[in-house]
Amino acid sequence: MMDSHDTNLPLNQGDPEEIKDVTEVSDKTAEDATTDTTLEKQSEPVEKPTKESVLKRLNDLAKDPENASKLELDTLKQSFYKLHNIELEALKKEFVDNGGKEEDFVPQNDELENEFKNVMSVIKEKRNSLLAEVEKQKEHNLTLKLGILDKLKELTESPDNANKSYNDFKKLQQEWNEIKQVPQAKANEIWKTYQLYVEKFYDILKLNNEFRDYDFKKNLEIKTRLCEAAERLTEESDVVSAFHQLQKLHQEFRDTGPVSRELRDEIWARFKAASTVVNRNHQQHFEELKEVEQHNLDQKTVICEIVEAIEYNELTTFAGWENKTQEVIALQNKWKTIGFAPQKMNVKIFERFRKSCDDFFKKKSEFYKQLKDNMVQNLEKKKVLCEKAEALKDSTDWKETADALAKLQKEWKAIGPVSKKHSDMIWNRFISACDYFFEQKMKATSSQRSEEVENLEKKRAIINQLAELKGTENTEDAEKKLRDLMQEWNSIGHVPFKEKDKIYKQYHTAVDGIFDNLNTNASNKKLNNFKFAINSMQGGNQSLYREREKLSRQYENMKNELLTYENNLGFLSSSSQKGNSLLTEINRKVDKLKTDLEVVLQKIKMIDESLQHEE
Template sequence: MMDSQENLPATENLEPEVPVTAPEQSVAGETSDVKPEVKLTRQEIVDQIKSLVQRPVDEVKDEIDSLKQSYYKLRKAEIEAARKQFEENKDVEDEVFTPEADELEEILKSLLNTFKEKKAAFAEEQERIKEVNLVRKKEILDEIKALTEDSDNINKRYNDFQQLQQSFKEITNIPASAVNDLWKSYQLYVERFYDLLKINKELRDYDFKKNLDQKIALCEAAEALSENEDIIGAFKSLQALHEEWKGIGPVAKELRDELWNRFKAASSVINKRHQQHFESLKEGEQKNEEAKTALCVEIESINTDDLKSFNAWDEKTKEIIALQEQWKTIGFASRKVNNQLFERFRKSCDEFFRKKAEYFKAVKDEMARNLEKKKALCEKAEALKESTEWKSTTDTLIAIQKEWKTIGPVAKKYSDAVWKRFISACDYFFEQKAKQTSSQRQVELENLNQKKEIIAKLNAIDENMETAEATARVRELMAEWNKIGFVPFKEKDKIYKEYQSVLDKHFTRLNMQENRNRLMSYTSTVQQLASSDQAQNKLYREREKLVHNYERLKAELHTYENNMGFLNISSKSGNSMLKEMERKMQQLKDQMQLIIQKIELIDENL
């Protein structure tokens, strides 16, 4: 029996190790087993995290990370919804949205800090355990080595050897830097023990056959991984196969190299794909870094000192939002710089919106002060409107009107109302003054003479005068005519016919399109105001003047509409008057429409 054991073939040499440790770099897009998403409120998420923090770190760390991400997604969605509602309901166009403070977030941060401390303590404990396990595995190796040095009692120590092997394999959590060296020493001593062991050849062959079957199965599993489209998953599976390989004993010596080379070749395919995958990721991260850096530079180059109006700030805001949307389309840069780039980009955006808020607040404050000043002038005018001290009150109101012109603009939603209040008080006084200080008959005679002078001026227009100049002259005289009040009743039909006749002659000859020409000319005027110093103040004052003119024309139109009801169109003179009033009313409507277009043009430049 001893002779047959001495002639047993030597046990297999240990296969060389292939590093299978995953790189430390994180993989963008890597998937993992994720539980189905459960819709929770932010309060429920915080409550869950509060409960999970009390449990062991290794059991809950992934779940806590997932809940944290869900919390901030919900918070972001709430802010966006609040922003949208704010934009839909805000009263002031330039009002800036500010998210409400999040008290839950402070509780969440406190819980996460507590968990972070537990994770640090857990990691420290794991390192301590690894060192303890390393010491224990080295002790087991020393015991196995001692068995190989006692060749006289090798058969008797086989059970002890198996127990030591089992103990060695059960200890898995050790420092990564010691894994390969420790495993090589273990394999060396195992081979030495088998080479010395004088056991029954059938038992040894059985072990070799069993190990051979297991290693062939691992080779086939490794080869099948080359068809797996999930590169990261295939690499992790390969690591698990290598761990299994290490736990399987030797095979017959003549098969060792062939079997190991087959397994190593299959591993090389997976390792190469894995390496190429990370190289591709690295190249993409470099491009993303360059793209994100370019966006940071672009937003940092914006000079907010050049933004002098609401419109300019709004246009630049659209550019900033477009850059933010573009940022979202860019993938991750390398872990080393990705967070730094995000902080740089966010800081630049925050700085822009901070300056915008300061600008809007300053303008709003100025408009609020202007509104108070104009309200004070309204009160002064209203206090004087019933006065019968015609001379002194007239001088005072004229001074107040001049002071009004020196005050800057107010917010659009108050502008028209405060102007109407002011001008109504002024107009009331001057209407009362006109009634008390003028003779109606004298006024009508003066009006008649003025209208005759206008007809004479219309007749005096040279037919050879250029169309544009002639058109302007006709419109100028028409405007003067419309400002003149009533004439003596006996003269009104005659003077109307003369005026209508000369106008018809000019209208036919000149084919006038004044409103369009005036609007084109006014466009240039608005553009000049918009590009000048204190552009907004000048544009607001121009807008107030237009609103005032519009209200005046509207009142005049209303007067004509009321007077229409008193005409007797059955008479020849009544029919003539009706046509003249209808023509005047149409002119007023055209003028009012032109003013509306001018106001819209100013609003586009504010």
């Protein structure tokens, strides 16, 4: 693209270097504009592409390869092979699932791929051929323009015939404007030379004022119209289209002859100002587009990092893998809703995401294969347990066999799953053997169960007696009665298993409540007796001091005894009934010691109050 300005401005007023800062856009920028426009269109929601739809679009482009966008061709190629690779992966998975080895998989010939390659080859050949023709035409145009420059040079070297040569000069100008592009490397050079000869010719031209003014007037009308068109483009919503239209206006402005010297700067400044606004809008549009693309890249990068950060060593179950698979699929769906990333990163970030997803599904396939192997091993282990259970089911050694079967059931739970088609069969075989034994055991021990029910009724009767004992005022009788009931409880045998914890809890709640009541009543009685004793004590303060010292020693001894009991509690286990009873007894002793300690403290306090009163 060549620079545009007033064709006949003097070099120091309309030099191309000055205009370059305002209107020049490199070929790469123009290409980027086309690229970004394509990206913008492609970011719109479209139907999911297929290999056939991609191929159809490619065939359409093959009819007019000259106007086909390189980015669109690259995008179509990427889409086609993305779909092609997905098909290959599905075929490979099917091949492996059917027992084949991955390294032995050989894809079949794909007719669509062959046609795709042929069409791409045709488009490439046509574009190369067109490019060669364009370059050839540019060289021809260069030759023609060089011929015009030679003729212009001759006109400028004949100043005496300038007025007579004016028509020839205008004809040469028209021919120059009709000739299109020349090689980019020569464009600026020959344009400067052309400008030099044009300006030189006008400088030596001795036209009459009326003819000269008419020429300037027509050029001013044209350039004013071009300024107005450029100013309308500043309001154009499609900034890409406005930018390309502006390039055509620049070409026309440049090809138009000069205006009067006093208006040259003004008309150029007006056109230049509108051009600056259009160019700025164009640049701002692509900066915003790049921001959107960068945001898309950031979102896609986060998605890649999420998939790459999956902790595979934590995925050890079907459910775990299935949940994680749904997360990955959701991320893939999210990916499809995000637009293009910057062109230089778009393919790279997609390849990164595809690799992380491929790694995930490959590891999932490996897990399922390993799990399948484990299921075969688990089935063999469970068959062994079935054989052991079947060997024990007719045993009449009820306790030992029940423990052995319980152990087998525990082992069964520790073994992993088996395949669904064997799961029910192997389980029914195992549980049938276990159920048969326990049914026989139940029949043989029915009399024992009757005894357990009877024991349950006896223990309930004791709990009822404990409830009546709770309100007894005579602590000595109540404590004796409580000890007798506790001894009777311990002499009673087992109760039904399902009632054991419930009845035991009721019993200990009742016993603990009575002991709490007895301890409280006994403490109050002791304190009242002690208060009476110190009031009638002979010997005065001296006796009180001795009694206080005695209580202090008693308090320290009791504290040490309490500490010993509390330490012993940490070494006892309540896993057996005997161990549980011992724990309960020690806890009661601890509670009683704490109550007695409080009584001793209250006695010491009474002595201190009495001594203070005496003073």
